[in-house]
Amino acid sequence: MFVVTLWMSIAPVNYDYLAAASGESREVGLAYIGRYINAGGLLWFFVITAYGTLIPNTIRRAALITGGIAISPLLLFVIYANWVRPLEPAIVGEVLSGIGLTNAIAVVLVLFSTSRIEVLRQEAAEARKLGQYLLQERLGAGGMGEVYRADHALLRRPCAVKLIRPDQAGDPAALRRFEREVQVTATLNHPNTVQIFDYGHAADGTFYYVMEYLPGLTLNEIVRKHGPLPPGRAVHFLRQVCAALTEAHARGLTHRDIKPGNVMVCERGGIRDAVKLLDFGLVLAPKDDPHGATLTQDGAITGTPAVMSPEQAGGQDGIDPRSDLYSVGALAYFLLTGQPPFGEQPTLKTLAAHLYASPPELPADVPPDLSAVVMKCLAKSPAERWPDAATLGAALTGVAVPEWTADDAASWWARVGSDRQNDPLHPTAIWAEPGTASRPQ
Numbered sequence: 001m002f003v004v005t006l007w008m009s010i011a012p013v014n015y016d017y018l019a020a021a022s023g024e025s026r027e028v029g030l031a032y033i034g035r036y037i038n039a040g041g042l043l044w045f046f047v048i049t050a051y052g053t054l055i056p057n058t059i060r061r062a063a064l065i066t067g068g069i070a071i072s073p074l075l076l077f078v079i080y081a082n083w084v085r086p087l088e089p090a091i092v093g094e095v096l097s098g099i100g101l102t103n104a105i106a107v108v109l110v111l112f113s114t115s116r117i118e119v120l121r122q123e124a125a126e127a128r129k130l131g132q133y134l135l136q137e138r139l140g141a142g143g144m145g146e147v148y149r150a151d152h153a154l155l156r157r158p159c160a161v162k163l164i165r166p167d168q169a170g171d172p173a174a175l176r177r178f179e180r181e182v183q184v185t186a187t188l189n190h191p192n193t194v195q196i197f198d199y200g201h202a203a204d205g206t207f208y209y210v211m212e213y214l215p216g217l218t219l220n221e222i223v224r225k226h227g228p229l230p231p232g233r234a235v236h237f238l239r240q241v242c243a244a245l246t247e248a249h250a251r252g253l254t255h256r257d258i259k260p261g262n263v264m265v266c267e268r269g270g271i272r273d274a275v276k277l278l279d280f281g282l283v284l285a286p287k288d289d290p291h292g293a294t295l296t297q298d299g300a301i302t303g304t305p306a307v308m309s310p311e312q313a314g315g316q317d318g319i320d321p322r323s324d325l326y327s328v329g330a331l332a333y334f335l336l337t338g339q340p341p342f343g344e345q346p347t348l349k350t351l352a353a354h355l356y357a358s359p360p361e362l363p364a365d366v367p368p369d370l371s372a373v374v375m376k377c378l379a380k381s382p383a384e385r386w387p388d389a390a391t392l393g394a395a396l397t398g399v400a401v402p403e404w405t406a407d408d409a410a411s412w413w414a415r416v417g418s419d420r421q422n423d424p425l426h427p428t429a430i431w432a433e434p435g436t437a438s439r440p441q
Contacts, residue, residue: 044073044099045106052110062114063107070103129153130202133161133210145178145281149213159197163208175207177281182209184253185280191268192244194276214276216266219331223260223338226416231370232404233273233412234335235396237265240275241328242393249321249389254284256312256319258327259304260334272409284319305350306340307331310380313351322382325392329377329385333359336366341378355380370399 048066057065074096082092129135133150139160140147150161164178179199186196199209219237223229229237241263248255257279268274282302303312309326311319333341341359342350353359359378362371373395379385386392 042102044070044103048103048106048110052106052114056117057114059111059115063111066107066110070100070107074100074103130161130163130206130208131198131200133159133198133208135161150210158213160211160213161208162211163202163206178207181281181283184283185211187251188244188247188253188280190244190247192240192275192277193247194264194278212276214264214266214278216264218261219263219265219335220260222265223335228338229335230404231336231367231399231401233408234332235370235399235401236273236404237263237275237335238328238332239393239396241277241331242389242396244275244277245321245324245328245389246393248280248283249324253280254319254321255280255324255327256282256284256303256308258324258331259307260331263331267413271406272413273404273406303327305347305354306342306344307334308351308354309382310354311382313354320382321388322385325377325385325389326379326382328389328392329374332374332377333362336362336370336374367399367401370396370401373399 048069051069052062052066077095077099078092130150132153134153135148135150138146138148145162145164147160147162150159151157152159164175182196182199185194186199189195194214195212197210197212199207201207217225241258245255245258255277258277262278264276264278266274266276268276303309305313307327307330309319309323311323330341333339340350342353342357345353359375362374366374373392377385377392386395
């Protein structure tokens with residue numbers, strides 16, 4: 001409608017100018033006609049190419065619309081020249097051929113560019129597709145993989161897709177470790193453990209697996225942004241971590257990387273402050289697993305220095321689930337103080353501290369029975385720690401701290417919800433590994 005209105009508003013003036021050509025000599029007439037064709041052709045060339053440049057389209061739709069735009073001024077001119085104010089047939093032919101050729105060139109250029117854009121768009125879509133999953137933004141990266149938010153092509157269900165990083169793709173051992181991670185995690189079904197939906201290989205050989213999408217904040221992010229937690233809330237989180245570890249340990253699995261960045265706090269089933277234990281990439285498999293002893297050995301020491309057990313720090317053999325309980329104690333220390341047990345110092349000093357030094361006492365505002373539970377987790381000898389995750393969870397249940405209720409959780413999330421970076425429905429750097437938080441002054 002805009003195109004027709006534009007043409008109808010200027011055609012009478014141009015037509016009068018063109019009609020004068022019929023009363024002039026051939027040379028003057030041709031000059032008038034040439035000017036008319038140049039002006040009209042330039043106008044329609046601009047209209048057609050502007051549409052093709054500014055409006056994304058398929059080839060078919062672009063052909064229909066640009067073809068219609070190209071033909072409309074020619075049809076209007078024929079109507080004018082035959083039924084409104086007749087022109088000589090030679091003039092009509094000159095105008096139709098001149099403007100028609102210009103419009104045809106414009107249409108061809110638009111269709112060519114549209115076809116190239118469509119091909120590139122399809123290639124980009126294919127590059128972001130793994131099986132039935134369409135990758136969206138990248139959520140983060142770990143030591144071996146990258147994680148993307150994704151949508152299932154048919155179910156339209158949001159999920160998280162972890163795929164092996166390109167710089168690891170040529171390492172057969174890395175591929176086996178990556179596959180082992182998904183196989184191990186898929187055997188766990190505790191509600192406080194991240195759930196695996198699917199896994200497979202892309203056409204280019206990329207290995208990936210699909211897990212539930214957990215919009216929320218890690219414990220690291222919560223403490224880093226909001227400071228140490230009240231004892232009741234810390235216990236609420238720690239009990240859930242122990243529940244997830246109880247299942248894993250019962251299956252002979254030692255996580256070996258319990259840290260604030262691997263514990264997600266989210267909403268599940270309408271319940272706030274639900275915990276999900278993530279990243280079993282360093283898991284130690286049972287001794288009867290033929291690959292368990294080799295697939296997780298990248299070196300003598302594996303884990304995160306700030307929270308690893310003395311036996312991990314010393315590169316000892318025979319690490320068992322009690323190593324995870326030490327890390328839970330380090331996690332508890334961080335939640336209650338805003339600092340890991342031995343603060344922030346160079347890696348070698350941290351490892352030496354885990355081996356030989358006693359962590360500072362917890363602050364006086366931490367209830368004594370909770371302090372005792374945490375310090376027992378941090379015992380140098382595994383035999384002096386809690387015997388298993390279930391016992392530790394029971395000990396945490398028995399400490400005298402104010403209960404952290406569902407109303408408390410809902411109130412806390414409501415307070416931070418005005419900050420988009422803290423909104424549990426906003427995809428923050430869920431799977432990244434940010435630095436350790438410092439206790440606010």
